[in-house]
Amino acid sequence: MTKEIYENPDLKKERQNCPFNKEEITNFLDGGKEKTTERRQLETYILSDEQLKDAVPMEYLSHADKYAEELRKSCLLMHKLADSPAGQVQTLRALMGAGLGSAILKEGNPIALHYVMFIPALMGQGTVEQQAKWLEKAYNLNIIGTYAQTELGHGTFLRGLETKATYDPVTKEFVLESPSLTAYKWWPGSLGKTANYAVVMAQLYTKGKCEGIHPFMVQLRDEETHEPLPGILVGEIGPKLGMNTNDNGYLGFDKVRIPREQLLMKHSQVLEDGTYVKPTNSKLSYGTMVFVRVVVCQDVTVNLRKAVTIATRYSCVRRQSELKPGDREPQVMDYQAQQHKLLPPLAATFGFQLAADHLWNLYNTANNSMEQGDMELLPDLHGLSCALKALCSSEAANFVETCRQSCGGHGYMSCSNFPRIYGQVTAAITYEGENTVLWLQVARYLVKTRKEKSGGLSVKYLIDEEKGPRTVDTTPEGIVKLYRRVAVGLVDIAIAELENNSRKGYAPHDAWNHAAVHLIKAAQAHARLFVVESFVDSLKGSRLSAPVRAILSQLCELFIIYWILDRSGDFFLCANLKKEDLLQLNSKYVQLLAAIRPQAVNIVDSFDLRDEILGSPLGCWDGNVYQRLFDEAAKSPLNQKNVHESFHKYLKPLLKSNL
Numbered sequence: 001m002t003k004e005i006y007e008n009p010d011l012k013k014e015r016q017n018c019p020f021n022k023e024e025i026t027n028f029l030d031g032g033k034e035k036t037t038e039r040r041q042l043e044t045y046i047l048s049d050e051q052l053k054d055a056v057p058m059e060y061l062s063h064a065d066k067y068a069e070e071l072r073k074s075c076l077l078m079h080k081l082a083d084s085p086a087g088q089v090q091t092l093r094a095l096m097g098a099g100l101g102s103a104i105l106k107e108g109n110p111i112a113l114h115y116v117m118f119i120p121a122l123m124g125q126g127t128v129e130q131q132a133k134w135l136e137k138a139y140n141l142n143i144i145g146t147y148a149q150t151e152l153g154h155g156t157f158l159r160g161l162e163t164k165a166t167y168d169p170v171t172k173e174f175v176l177e178s179p180s181l182t183a184y185k186w187w188p189g190s191l192g193k194t195a196n197y198a199v200v201m202a203q204l205y206t207k208g209k210c211e212g213i214h215p216f217m218v219q220l221r222d223e224e225t226h227e228p229l230p231g232i233l234v235g236e237i238g239p240k241l242g243m244n245t246n247d248n249g250y251l252g253f254d255k256v257r258i259p260r261e262q263l264l265m266k267h268s269q270v271l272e273d274g275t276y277v278k279p280t281n282s283k284l285s286y287g288t289m290v291f292v293r294v295v296v297c298q299d300v301t302v303n304l305r306k307a308v309t310i311a312t313r314y315s316c317v318r319r320q321s322e323l324k325p326g327d328r329e330p331q332v333m334d335y336q337a338q339q340h341k342l343l344p345p346l347a348a349t350f351g352f353q354l355a356a357d358h359l360w361n362l363y364n365t366a367n368n369s370m371e372q373g374d375m376e377l378l379p380d381l382h383g384l385s386c387a388l389k390a391l392c393s394s395e396a397a398n399f400v401e402t403c404r405q406s407c408g409g410h411g412y413m414s415c416s417n418f419p420r421i422y423g424q425v426t427a428a429i430t431y432e433g434e435n436t437v438l439w440l441q442v443a444r445y446l447v448k449t450r451k452e453k454s455g456g457l458s459v460k461y462l463i464d465e466e467k468g469p470r471t472v473d474t475t476p477e478g479i480v481k482l483y484r485r486v487a488v489g490l491v492d493i494a495i496a497e498l499e500n501n502s503r504k505g506y507a508p509h510d511a512w513n514h515a516a517v518h519l520i521k522a523a524q525a526h527a528r529l530f531v532v533e534s535f536v537d538s539l540k541g542s543r544l545s546a547p548v549r550a551i552l553s554q555l556c557e558l559f560i561i562y563w564i565l566d567r568s569g570d571f572f573l574c575a576n577l578k579k580e581d582l583l584q585l586n587s588k589y590v591q592l593l594a595a596i597r598p599q600a601v602n603i604v605d606s607f608d609l610r611d612e613i614l615g616s617p618l619g620c621w622d623g624n625v626y627q628r629l630f631d632e633a634a635k636s637p638l639n640q641k642n643v644h645e646s647f648h649k650y651l652k653p654l655l656k657s658n659l
């Protein structure tokens, strides 16, 4: 007899008569049918392993037990790598990121930094010989590494890092030192307890001169006992807002000597006699950060997809209040206000992914040409990776919080999974370059391009002036033009502000600081333009069936109008937008909300996120929300006895004390 599978009747109804093929959208997002098959096989392979399941929810464990339990699962996952039905890199990507990996390791993978930064640093910064020496060991997990750059006193300002690596030509060694408390490395993931090696960024001194920060390969712990090596002071920094099993750590050096060959010398060298050989570009040592900025854009998008799926399904199950007097309480999704909360983030997941895909392609192209010694694409890659990392992470964090709020009280439960998702996404605002700082890097590139009339592909629009009449056209292509005008206009305003500040007598650095608000706005407009253009162009260029194209086009239009309505002042200021245009866009926006609303569940279904990955009773496929919330509550240790022992210890004496 086949067991009947429960499906909430409202969700069942939402799923009836879907006008498009959900599987086609799934394939589109995965990058092809075969990729979908591969992903599903991998998910089944990992998620069917009983040893990877939690005995109790992580929330109920102590800080140390959480770490130990997640490390156990992380190691088990690594043992499963060899038999994975997907390729090794594909499997690692899935396990380190917000998708499959988060179903098992809910607050971060203690080995993540090894794959996300340590191996990429060895590959990007090590010579062929150095890679031969360490990469295989790293791939085989004979050693586990991290990336130690940030210090207690400095994260953003890399030139201010204090850790010193002084070359001693007599012994042909570098001496590593932390000259002050603020010089201690602080934050590196996996550093606290997991890693036994690190790529350490330190100020290189040779022949009495500081040559700036460079990467050094440093052993931190004994390979057998895991005890810190002499002169290495290492530990964990304590609980955080999220990502609590990433064991972020601190690290100090008390005159630790390492051989000269442990300076990663792909781009710059120190010869035996101490002669320094410069890199072709001084920023090449920042390459590991660029890689992570690129992958973070993809990662926050997956997290956003999870949040939107949870909130959308829940909003179609949840019935509350009265829409039409006397009628049954409506699904909260039928309130226009709820659609306004959830449909823009839903649409954003597509825009962000398509933009992140473009960035990933640029990363690969630029990297290939840099391997051949051609640095031409580096400024564009730096500009775009900063712009998209900052935009995707900050927008995703706001959207995730909106999704949480859209679920009312139940969204505040830990088991809703919103706290963890938010913890992950908001961290991305800070790590790998604090967003404000990255916006200012982008602005620097935009101002330079506009003034010097030279720059890469992503900023070409700042050089080529728009031709023809500047009318307002509200087709998607017309809207892209509006965004472009805003991006150009805001750069011009920022430049005018800089010039104005100079005229007031400010020195260049002060003029820059006093124009920061305008500069950041210009950088944000540039990033938005890139996402909007990627969304519109990708749909134009893709081979999609008419029904899928229709729904994705509606999402695209909704999204690009949403941002205009959100920042209409910029469009009035720079794009000739008139009151009538805005009113027209407003009515188009609400029409689109109504048009997309009936397909919201079908669209999130097409993300094909398994319940284990969503990790939330609110977002499960079957919509059995209330039963699942009860089941979660039953797991609370406070519910294991009717009367907790604390009653006898504290409450009863108080009740009897006649205060």
Ligand SMILES: CCCCCCCCCCCCCCCCCCC/C=C/C(=O)SCCNC(=O)CCNC(=O)[C@H](O)C(C)(C)COP(=O)(O)OP(=O)(O)OC[C@H]1O[C@@H](n2cnc3c(N)ncnc32)[C@H](O)[C@@H]1OP(=O)(O)O
Pocket: 089, 092, 093, 096, 097, 098, 112, 115, 116, 119, 147, 149, 150, 155, 156, 157, 158, 159, 189, 283, 286, 287, 289, 290, 295, 296, 299, 378, 379, 382, 430, 431, 432, 433, 434, 437, 441, 444, 445, 448
């Ligand atoms: C086997 C492998 C399998 C792999 C599978 C892995 C895939 C995983 C997928 C899952 C992803 C999961 C992701 C989640 C994991 C979470 C991990 C988080 C870990 C976090 C780590 C960190 O945070 S590490 C520390 C990061 N720190 C920073 O980012 C510091 C920020 N500061 C800076 O970057 C810089 O200081 C600066 C940019 C702010 C300024 O630097 P500086 O003062 O030196 O420069 P100037 O301002 O003077 O500029 C000079 C000049 O240089 C140009 N420039 C600056 N930076 C760069 C760069 N990076 N590249 C190129 N060019 C650069 C700048 O534009 C200026 O140019 P001009 O021409 O002179 O104008």
Ligand SMILES: Cc1cc2nc3c(=O)[nH]c(=O)nc-3n(C[C@H](O)[C@H](O)[C@H](O)COP(=O)(O)OP(=O)(O)OC[C@H]3O[C@@H](n4cnc5c(N)ncnc54)[C@H](O)[C@@H]3O)c2cc1C
Pocket: 113, 147, 148, 149, 150, 153, 154, 155, 156, 157, 186, 187, 188, 189, 243, 248, 427, 430, 431, 432, 433, 434, 435, 436, 437, 440
């Ligand atoms: C979860 C997490 C994981 C991390 N993992 C790692 C890791 O693995 N390895 C590692 O090395 N580091 C890691 N970091 C550290 C991270 O890279 C830094 O925290 C980040 O680069 C910000 O630097 P900061 O903390 O010094 O902030 P600060 O630079 O002190 O920022 C404080 C404030 O000052 C502002 N500010 C600073 N400079 C400027 C400026 N020039 N103009 C305008 N405003 C400015 C900022 O916008 C911010 O508002 C991690 C951090 C977190 C949160």
